Amino acid sequence: MSALQRGFNTTTSWIADLGRGALFLLRILMSLPSLLLKPRLLVEQIYSVGVLSLVIVVVAGIFVGMVLALSGYRLLVGFGATEALGTSVALVVVRELGPVVTGLLFAGRAGSALAAEIGLMKATDQLSGMEMMAVDPVKRIVAPRFLAGVIALPLLTSIFCVMAIGAGGGYFVGVDMLGVDAGSYWSGIQSNVDFGEDIVNIFLKSGVFGAIITWVAVYQGYHAPPTSEGVSRATTNTVVIASLAILGANLMLTAVLFGSN
Amino acid sequence: MADDRDGVPDNLVEVRGVHFTIGRRVIYESVDLDIARGRITAIMGPSGTGKTTLLRLISGQWRPAAGKVYFDGRHVAKLSQNELFDQRKRMGMLFQSGALLTDLSVFDNVAFPLREHTKLPERLIRDIVLMKLEAVGLRGARALYPAQLSGGMARRVALARAIALDPEMIMYDEPFAGQDPISMGVLLRLIRRLNDVLGLTAIVVSHDVKETLGIADYVYVISDGTVIDHGTPQQIRDSRSKWVQQFIHAEADGPVPFHYQASEPYANDLLEAKR
Numbered sequence: 001m002s003a004l005q006r007g008f009n010t011t012t013s014w015i016a017d018l019g020r021g022a023l024f025l026l027r028i029l030m031s032l033p034s035l036l037l038k039p040r041l042l043v044e045q046i047y048s049v050g051v052l053s054l055v056i057v058v059v060a061g062i063f064v065g066m067v068l069a070l071s072g073y074r075l076l077v078g079f080g081a082t083e084a085l086g087t088s089v090a091l092v093v094v095r096e097l098g099p100v101v102t103g104l105l106f107a108g109r110a111g112s113a114l115a116a117e118i119g120l121m122k123a124t125d126q127l128s129g130m131e132m133m134a135v136d137p138v139k140r141i142v143a144p145r146f147l148a149g150v151i152a153l154p155l156l157t158s159i160f161c162v163m164a165i166g167a168g169g170g171y172f173v174g175v176d177m178l179g180v181d182a183g184s185y186w187s188g189i190q191s192n193v194d195f196g197e198d199i200v201n202i203f204l205k206s207g208v209f210g211a212i213i214t215w216v217a218v219y220q221g222y223h224a225p226p227t228s229e230g231v232s233r234a235t236t237n238t239v240v241i242a243s244l245a246i247l248g249a250n251l252m253l254t255a256v257l258f259g260s261n
Numbered sequence: 262m263a264d265d266r267d268g269v270p271d272n273l274v275e276v277r278g279v280h281f282t283i284g285r286r287v288i289y290e291s292v293d294l295d296i297a298r299g300r301i302t303a304i305m306g307p308s309g310t311g312k313t314t315l316l317r318l319i320s321g322q323w324r325p326a327a328g329k330v331y332f333d334g335r336h337v338a339k340l341s342q343n344e345l346f347d348q349r350k351r352m353g354m355l356f357q358s359g360a361l362l363t364d365l366s367v368f369d370n371v372a373f374p375l376r377e378h379t380k381l382p383e384r385l386i387r388d389i390v391l392m393k394l395e396a397v398g399l400r401g402a403r404a405l406y407p408a409q410l411s412g413g414m415a416r417r418v419a420l421a422r423a424i425a426l427d428p429e430m431i432m433y434d435e436p437f438a439g440q441d442p443i444s445m446g447v448l449l450r451l452i453r454r455l456n457d458v459l460g461l462t463a464i465v466v467s468h469d470v471k472e473t474l475g476i477a478d479y480v481y482v483i484s485d486g487t488v489i490d491h492g493t494p495q496q497i498r499d500s501r502s503k504w505v506q507q508f509i510h511a512e513a514d515g516p517v518p519f520h521y522q523a524s525e526p527y528a529n530d531l532l533e534a535k536r
Contacts, residue, residue, distance in 0.1 A: 121363075124358055124360065124363070125356045125357075125358045125359075125360035126360055126361075126362055126363070128322065128356065128360060129354070129356055129360030129361075129362075129419075130362075131322060131349070132320055132322070132349055132352075132353070132354040132356075133349070133373065133374045133377065133378075133422075133426075134346035134347070134349040134350045134374075134377075134378065135373075135374075135377050136342075136346070140377075
């Protein structure tokens, strides 16, 4: 087989996969109203993908905030502008690093777990068993996990931002360790971080990221070959595809949301 | 075969001219068979002949490339998803792996179809679940989780779950595979008793000759994508087909060769390395 033919086959396979993924997403979206009758399923999944991801998000938020404050201080002190430290940390975290880093962590922690869980359910005939009991696995298993991801990631992102900017992260390094004035740290954030433009966009961006990650994860798990190798590949694919998709989507969303400024 | 009052065969399932492939591999070529209402019908054949595939075709999980599968007179492949789900409430399936939901206890696994499909109060669901578990001898194991069960126990729990909605038909996929003699005896009695007491139609897919011929009312033997023989267990034992005789007597060689077909003769293969 020539390289050209292989390239053509890979491309058509990708396009077919994308089409199957789009149809699967449509099926999930059409299943969402059924969750109104069984909200407990959604709450359980928000706990599973959201609450259980808290530790990694909080710790990562603190470290990212500390590093940003440290490197930001070194840059600003040369211009005598250390009072702008709070603003610079906050804008970088809120506009870019918060949604992207939380999304990447979420893809690694919750996305891989979702793909592996659904893939293993398929490999052990649990999904077939449900179908045989006249229960649609997309409604019962997939839809609650998808919606939980869309709800949980914006909340996790806001927690990440608070941790990075606040007392444990940037504030601790900037104010407590490097001696930046606490008043200018907070007032800079207050006057430069816009609610409508920045805070609302955090939720918008991370909501889109949550949808992308959980869509990729549930698709990979649901369509994984029912073998140990198939589940392992689905898990790896989820992290790789979701991470790249987040970075690509971030570029597009930033261009759309902040491009005119 | 079971006859209705007019003397016409009364089949719950009818498979007509079914052709099915997976990729390029042909699994079935024009298969015809009937599953009589209220009887135990066994589908036998060596591993890899597509016995489980047949159950998936009957339940509508897969669709044949050609031919028709009827359940209670309705063409399964033409049913909408809602109609298919309604039909599946009338059938239970015992998977080879048990297919129990691993995050639910034994009790919740058996209660699962009741909670999904009925609006029964929890107290009544509890009573029904305990009755089903008592029937398979596992009422005392209701608090255990699937990971804490032996293979035989898991299959009995799955059986309790399969009969939770009182289906008309149960499909057993390799129910005896990997069972110790005690578990096997328990399962054999349960399958026979469910059929005798509740009048359930049963399809038993298996390659365990002695056990299956012991409980079946009618047997189909499948190989190479077609039905090679069918009849009562005694007719199968007396079959003149060399293939069937090799299968039921577990002979290593015969129409089904011991050796997988090789492209080169044995001697040529051995000498090739010396050339």
